[in-house]
Amino acid sequence: MNRVVCNPVDLAYRYQDVRMPFGGRSVHREAADPTVVHYRGRYYMFASMTRGFWHSEDLVEWELQHSDRIPATDYAPDVREVDGALLFTASRRAKGRFFRSVNPLADDFQEVASSEIAFWDPATFQDDDGRLYLYWGCSHNQPIRGVELDRESLQQIGEAVPLIEADAAVRGWERPGDDYVPVVRRGIAGKIMDAYIGDSPFIEGAYLNRVAGRYHLQYAGPGTQYNTYADGSYTGTGPLGPFEYDQNSPFSSKPGGFITGAGHGSTFQDRHGNWWHVATMRISVNADFERRIGLFPAGFDDDGVLFCNQNFADFPMSIPDRAFDPWTEASPGWMLLSYRAEATASSFLAEHEPKLATDESVRTWWVAGSREHGEWLSIDLGAVMTVHALQVNLADHKLEQHAPKLRDLAKGTVSKRGIFPHSYPTEFRVEVSVDGAEWTLVHNTADAGEDRPHAFIVPPAPHEVRYVRVTAGAMPFGGPFALSGLRVFGHADVAKPAAVTPTATRPDARTAVLAWDAVPGAVGYNIRYGIAPEKLYHSWLVYDRTELEIGSLNADPTYWAAVDSFNEAGVTPGPIVRID
Template identity: 40%
Template sequence: MALMAIGAVSTATATPQTWANPLDIDYRYNFEQMNEGISYRTGADPAVVRYGDAYYLFQTLADGYWHSTDLVHWDFVQPDHWPFDSEVAPATLVADGKLFLMQSATEPRPLMFSTDPAHGRWQFWTRLLPPIPGAVSSAGEWAMKPGELPPGPWDPALFQDDDGKVYLYWDSSNVHPLYGAQLDMKFADAGEGEGKRLAFVTRPQPLLQLNPAEHGWERFGEDHTDNTTKPFLEGAWMNRHGNRYYLQYAAPGTEYNVYGTGVVVGDAPLGPFRYAPYNPVGEKPGGFVTGVGHGSTFEDAHGNVWNTGTSWIGANWTFERRIGLYPAGFHSDGQMWIDTRFGDFPHRMPDHALKEGEDTFTGWMLLSYRKKAMASSSLRDHPASAATDENPRTFWVAASNTAGQTLTVDLGGERTVRAVQVNFADYQSGRYGDAPDLVTQFVLEGSRDGTHWSTLADLSRETRDRANAYVELDQPARVRYVRYVHKHVGAHTLAIADLRVFGNADGALPSAPRLVSAKRLSDTRDADIVWTPVPGAVGYNVRWGLAADRLHSTYQRFADQPTRLVLHSLNKGVNYVVAVEAFDEHGVSVLSAVRNLPAGE
């Protein structure tokens, strides 16, 4: 018997107004580790650009790119003329009415352009970039002399200023700085042939270097606790806001939860640049999605600012990653911000210019954390319980990849369910590259009693591969049980890292935690923060920043972790404030009292 009160059926053709990170795109199986026998889907180093009335997402190892008109739905574009062996950490530029694309390289490679990227039509601007002045060849990289530049440009970024001048920024290293130089794109001479279309105007100059001894967040390792390994500086991106230039960079390493975004600010495209005391401008060390470094910052059609970044999975290979999208912006005094609070919960995509302080967070809470999960079959070392632990590196594996396998989550009582995210894992997937059968098909069902079921969403005719399938229901569903019913995945095995259910339980919001203590340690890059537990809390957000109304940095913690955090992300000589909020299935508490973290404490 169908439970008609559950609500209307959602289909694959419904138009969601919300999204949740990681972005729901068809991440590509790639050949990077084929010789190692490792198969996984990945996406990293996103460059998002608005061209015409659409957005284009380029990333590492994709053999193409994605097109969107709303930043929610993304369609893969297979280019018709693609000389790249698979671009890595690409740079984009909109200039002269064209969309330009440059791949990372250690030797001269093409610069492409398109006036019809939606249909995958590309041409050469130049088949070979001119050599970087003063750079050694890739063969001589390990015998460099003082003053020589490494080969490149690796991790490039392109930027055109208001006066039409174009600049190139690049490098990825734990030894070398980020470099920059002015380019002459020769737009006026474009008809004279590819070989005359690009030249360096200035010699490359170093623009910034990491300083982990002063900047806690630039230290390597999980939670910035490795004080011996040299951190990596990479992922340049430039934006102009007003009369200031914001050169963004990534550190300390993509394979950690603390991969973040920093920014230095200057009055000219090549500096000199000033280190921003509010760094890291973007960081997400806790939650299901961790890491936000090496991305891009862009404006949407309404003038809202967004930042993309690279998130870490690391279950099959160190560099197994995903893409995230986060609200961003600039305060009136020029401070840049990226908001990662509840960054892996559902957010609304605005259809208007956001007002100061307007939040995109839906308020739909995580209902599935540590809830009882049951499966039709499981491998012994990969039980159903792994699908509700908010850890993408643990996962349920069915005994066979056959239609009809089920994974059920008991929410513990009736809840109002609004969205479900099915995060597939690659366990012995055995796939490389692309193939017609790489599609993800399933049905989501709901029940109040575990006996009578109704369809919540039917994706049994889906034509895309969706490693992180996010499904917003057409109507809220009042259910206790949510069941995944398997139809097809292209992998050799059926594995799900987390079946994440979002919505709300009835009842009052949680009470605010009391911030017991907050103090800088002897190494003032670190702070010890202690708060009281809140009964029934699912988790807490430790929030810090330069002022009580600028708590832009968040470390999300779950309630089964200690209510004490040693924060390693601070800059020496900078005064901070910190506060804590609790969240549960009903919503979010008010903030605790704000405490000071003075620089000299």
């Protein structure tokens, strides 16, 4: 069985019908704030706005399970095993609610208690001694709190303890804005948001793990709509502290590459003892909350530091069916072959040209000029290359013009929303060719009834390929065929690029600037950085750039960095330099 996947995770993300004030409407896929739990030999993933959950036996293939017994529109669902059952809860502005299940595939969830606490972004944790705790918080001006719960009644014991507050003046990664640049809001809505939030980050999404007697309390910031959305951590000696900020934070961060963001998630072990972190990735084009799910190898180093390996984190990733090293065995070594590949199409809409399917941005897309079956997009890799895998990323283009309006809408903070109750098949076929004349079919979802918005295709054997063509069948709601990324992975018979030695300066305590000379033949650069030469736990993937301003530093530690060049043949690590 193929055990290679690619972010964003290919799930049957549910469509949302979102009505904004003053008459605006958006229909788009969404899932975020994931919790994964390994329960009775199976993995269960719960995420916001899913109207159920996904389950898997192997972390590779996921199946969507509908549920009518857990709240459909309560954000940030949390699920943990407590006393041998799954305990489910989610965000509510009124009293919180708890549900239990021993057989989630039978949809046997039963509400077992309500809480006096009106919590947002909850997380439960049962310690080794059986005691149960609740953590919650999602605010620009309130801390994340924790409290012990009675195991039977699920009511709080004692007073809640404030645990985490924002400190963006010292922690650069907590600064709101894409690339850590302050947000400039416009219009009436912007003035309202400036008055309400200002430049404060949202601190949210708590999650707790206990490893080797240490408690790792995780949290997200600065905002889900930014490429800088990330998870940091504190460590403590008890479930309610005292906790100390981990200067390696953020431990989960993906500000560059095809799809960005890696915040508000959960950290879990698989059946072999390997650690993984699952988190929220952003699109945020149709709406701020247009999001996807990412899965990353994780672990705890010899000093007990929580980390994620997010180098090339939207390239193919191996999930071995055994214990493995998350740094040396997480990648099959397949490189991106399709960046800026010449693209042609049967037709296209203005401002949605074919080239947007190969620009390595999930936030831009090609759109066919009609909604007819048979519209196609083709790319030319420029030479024959060895192709191991392809990823077909569909986009939602103005589906509010085609999707029916739902009637049963729930009230949100500023909008109303409904979740479409069904999955919608995505029909397309993928063909490859050496000469552009004779084509070989490698994937076909016609009549399969599959909902594959980010289909990752690994043929049984690699193909020699120069041209790739994707042709549309039926699309959700009869909308137009739209591709945000036709991505091709494998190897080319070219030399690896030369190594890069950057200059590294620190203009202020929270910011580093790295600059380097362009390397002939390089497709892009992966910047690794961290607070020790052996702890370059952060990464930032860039294309067409020879300078990067990194605004995510913590003010106190010294930082080190390396710039790795890469192309279709592989990666050339650069020397590690101190950021002064």
